[in-house]
Amino acid sequence: MNRSSLALLAAALLIAGLAPLAFPFLQFVLTIALAKGFAALGVALLLRAGLISLGHAMFYAVGAYAAAFLAKSLGFTDMMGLIVAATIVSGLCGLLVGLFLVRYRAIFFAMLNLAVSMVVFALLSKLYGLTGGTDGMAVAVPTLFGLTLTKEGSDTVLFYLALVLAAGLGLVVHRYLKSPLGHALSAVHSNEVRLEYLGVSAASTLLTAYTISATLAGLGGAIAALSIGHVLPEFAFWTQSGQLVLTAVLGGISGIAGPFLGAAFLEGVHTLAVGTVADAWNLIVGAVLLVVIFFLPRGLFGLIEKIAGRKTQAGETEL
């Protein structure tokens, strides 16, 4: 990461951090954008390996439900604790599911993820006693290190926490992608056989990526649950998974900022559309997606880089 992109990152964080002070309604919009951004970043990792998951919303839902369940059934309400616990739970789920799924490629990988996520969705909507069924579960306002918070206070803490996490974990994921393990991930896409001849196990490379991506999605889900204050089975529905892939591709999968950019863009458009053309929201998003795929294969982030005058390097990730 060079100096100019660090400056860009700092500027973006500053704008995002200050925006709610000027426009308070933006705080909720940006918190949800960050939550979805984490999940979309997870999906983007797998896209780098050429794998499209049509089921990643399940980890988002697992994170959200884990936070809701811990708060409700165990009376454990610390914000940090809930987020960490929910993230770990979804990471473990990702490891477990990944053990079975990393053997598959292409459309079969997409379909199997879809199948697992639909099982999760159906269980969440049917196991009324555990999950509240189709009504979902309410999430109480969390505490912070023993302090009782108002809803507004908790929302503000949560937003800045999410922002700091996005910056911190963004750097960690950036390091991961620059590490040999991260390069192996792109190599699975370009030439898996050659990768295996080099002595690198494609399966363990993918399992690492799958677990990390599930962890990120779960973190996003936990943040969303605490911010919205309610979790629903629809979090795991396949259209949500599709939206996550869409968010990643819209923003661009070549950098860490892309998925967050895509999520912020979509949440922004959503907020505008709800007030004016609520029925045409999906139509707008679908049309934007088609335009991006047809004309901007590297997403919005790629567009920004192009405007900034950065040349595309050979071998960069495109779909």
Add this chain to the structure above:
Amino acid sequence: MLQTLIPLFVDALASAALIFFVAVGLTLVFSVLRVLNVAHGSFYSIGAYAAASLGLWIVSAGLPDWLTFPALVLSAAFVALLFGPLVENTLVRWTYGKSDAVQVLVTFGLFLILEDLQKMVFGVQSLYQDTPMSMLGITELGGIVYLNYQLLLIVLAGVVLVALRLFIGHSRTGRLIAAVVADREVSQALGIDTNRMYTIAFTLGVFLAALGGAMATPTSGVSPGLGADTMVLAFAVAAIGGLGQVEGAAIASLIVAVAKVLAIYFAPEFDAVAPYVVMLAVLLVKPYGLFGSPTTRRI
């Protein structure tokens, strides 16, 4: 036990017939175009809306009730001719040879657009039009009551299966499509208009999905969200049977139907999970489905 199980099975077979129409369309499109069409479920719900609207118009215009039967098939054909060539020629054709991710995303974009277009054209309220079902009435046999319309669905599914097999194996167009599936380049070199074959196959797929939706309206009506629900179920059935396998889709719809009946009978809260559990179990053992072959997997 039989007194409870038999009606459940007939119910399940009728719903299997409806899902078969959609799944076989999906699988047909995949086998010819090699594109997994995520917007396929939307054609099911558009077919349903078209059939319900046409049926309601026929009844309110005072036309004879029997006209609602041809209306079901006609509205499916209308939807197919309206959307099939248009969508294939523009969006889908652009994705040939592109990665799976691009194909899935382009059709997902189409799915989102079609979802909202349906809300704009048909509104957000549910439509019900059950004239065909009430006209056919019921049959009572051995103390069990059967809905004749459900029996019609089951027969129609069988007819569609046989007709598809005959079309692919014995008609000129069908054999040309089979040739394109077997080897696109050689077919092109022999003078087959491959693009036209793709358009025909895609339109046929849209027709089958719309037919499923149209035939479903008399039993269950149509409401927003139907397309998304049907899409996953069609995925599950097509994947269980093996993507690209016509007979596989038929057998898979039966398996899913039986699994649902068993779930309803023994553990009612799990009936919605049953299709996906079957799908997982099958795909983990046989990733290409029960009747699929590994040709589509790129190593």
